[in-house]
Amino acid sequence: LGWPHQMRRGDFLPPLTGEYNILVQHVIFNKTTIAGVMPRDTKYITTIREPFSHLKSVFNWYRLARAFRIRSKNPVGEFLRSPAKYEARQRDVIPSKTRNFMAFDLGFPVRTQAGNGSAVREFVRRMEEDFVLVIILEYLDESLVLLKRYLCWSLSDILYWRQNKRNYQYKATQLSLKQRRAHQKWSNVDYAIYNHFNATLWKKIEEQGTDFWEEVRHFEVLHNDVMQFCQSSRSVMKLYIAASKWNEEFYVDSKFCAKLKLWSIHYLTFLRKRYFLQRTSLLKHKTKSAAERSKVQRRTHCFSGSNNVAFTNGTTAT
DSSP states (O other): OOTTSOOOGGGSOOOSSSSOSEEOSOOOOOHHHHHTTSOTTOEEEEEEOOHHHHHHHHHHHTTHHHHTTOOOSSHHHHHTTSHHHHHTTOOOSSSOSSSSHHHHHTTOOHHHHTTOHHHHHHHHHHHHHHEEEEEEGGGHHHHHHHHHHHHTOOGGGSOOOOOOOOOOTTTTOOOOHHHHHHHHHHTHHHHHHHHHHHHHHHHHHHHTOTHHHHHHHHHHHHHHHHHHHHHSGGGGSOEEEOOOSSOOOEEEOHHHHHHHHOOHHHHHHHHHHHHHHHHHHHHHOTTSOHHHHHOOOOOSSOOOOSSOGGGSSOOEEO
């Protein structure tokens, strides 16, 4: 929404029931702006990944080897020999796709404050206050189970389909010690953010107790079963997921699989169509109050582990 600029009200459709309950889109994080749109009890969540793997992914997605006119078989390694030289070859509205790109998305003023150590530390501290959870991509299943516990979600809410998993020539490239130091210096804010929240993720997990790992293993088996089912011809039938210590019973069918497989752009199209259908329906039934239309059935039981009461029953922004 608005990316790579700040989100504005003109970037989204008005709510049908008086308020939004979830924001899941690519935005430049600005808590003041988002808080002006979302309810007061909103919980903020974001996702980050190891900075060098992110750099390789960005190089591939934006075809930066071509943009920087790098002809090496290891374009990322060549780039790190002199990143400022190559960055000067491209002008963009985004300050840099290779330098502190995650920090840019999170709202850090990368143009002016990347070299200010105290500003970086203050930004990380403020992120700690703002986000109930920072998901680490390298530990996605662990992060999702923790998210499920914090927000009192179901295991069916955190099932996902692996997409955008691309192979490219330099994907397995590893950094030499010299290159690692060069990249840490070049993208210092991203490393500060990643190192801090990678460490705090494990502290949060430790607080959950030993049953957390039981639930992670249960989720991994369930996720694998659902993936196999949705890939097979059996998906014309239904997959029964039995109730357990971690979830209510539920079914996976072809419609569930179809939605799970949708690319984000296609899911957005699906949601827009549903939005306009619901708007038409609401205009025909103006007698219903906003409260009646927006009423959501609450769960009678929360499969959320222990010590998470303070986090449940909130709306979400990611």
